[in-house]
Amino acid sequence: MYGLVNRAIERLLVDRFGEPLWRRVRDEVDPDLQDFVTMEPYPDQLSFDLIGTASNQTGVPADELLFQLGESWVDFATREGYGDLLELTGATLAEFLQQLDALHTRLGGIFPELRPPSFVCKVEREGLYEVHYSSERLGLAPMVAGLFHGLATRFGTTIEIEHEPRGGPTGHDVFRIRETRG
Numbered sequence: 001m002y003g004l005v006n007r008a009i010e011r012l013l014v015d016r017f018g019e020p021l022w023r024r025v026r027d028e029v030d031p032d033l034q035d036f037v038t039m040e041p042y043p044d045q046l047s048f049d050l051i052g053t054a055s056n057q058t059g060v061p062a063d064e065l066l067f068q069l070g071e072s073w074v075d076f077a078t079r080e081g082y083g084d085l086l087e088l089t090g091a092t093l094a095e096f097l098q099q100l101d102a103l104h105t106r107l108g109g110i111f112p113e114l115r116p117p118s119f120v121c122k123v124e125r126e127g128l129y130e131v132h133y134s135s136e137r138l139g140l141a142p143m144v145a146g147l148f149h150g151l152a153t154r155f156g157t158t159i160e161i162e163h164e165p166r167g168g169p170t171g172h173d174v175f176r177i178r179e180t181r182g
């Protein structure tokens, strides 16, 4: 994945555990690792190794780190200069959830080798959404749940999520999202 994602992982680990932990993780994963370049694609395995090594070194489950990565993503992306794009994507949670593919399609113009996930959002009724998440990557569902919570915070609402993992009848992850505060 693009360096932007690895930089978000670095930011999360530095903020949560401090710089020395981050340096230990980086050195264990690859002692020759240079600063990440936002616009450069890196092997997916590197991102998974950073999370896995941080989990081993801190005892915090990898899924919890992925959730927090997702939760912090909207703020991180805003600080990295993607605030306008986020503004453009939707003014409510409902609108935003329906525009996730459009958001990544726009990003394809800046990140030519982007291999984005796909999200199909069905509005069941006001405040109740069924979001179908498909990805060529395995194991990122906790990050997606964190992303939805981060988006809810952005729109001043709170949500509860029911998750049907991708081994189920649809063959992909399904998230049923219920707004608990409008």
Ligand code: HEM
Binding pocket: 001, 002, 004, 005, 041, 077, 082, 083, 085, 086, 100, 103, 104, 107, 111, 113, 114, 115, 116, 117, 134, 135, 136, 137, 140, 143, 144, 147, 148, 151
């Ligand atoms: C302006 C904000 C955003 C930017 C700049 C951004 C950018 C990116 C980039 C660069 C990747 C790596 C893909 C690759 O390198 O092939 C990615 C992956 C991903 N993005 Fe976004 N994204 C944004 C917002 C969101 C939001 C709001 C969601 C909410 C669900 C989301 C969900 C994901 C997921 C789940 C992945 C992991 C890849 C996968 O599942 O296969 N992104 N995004």
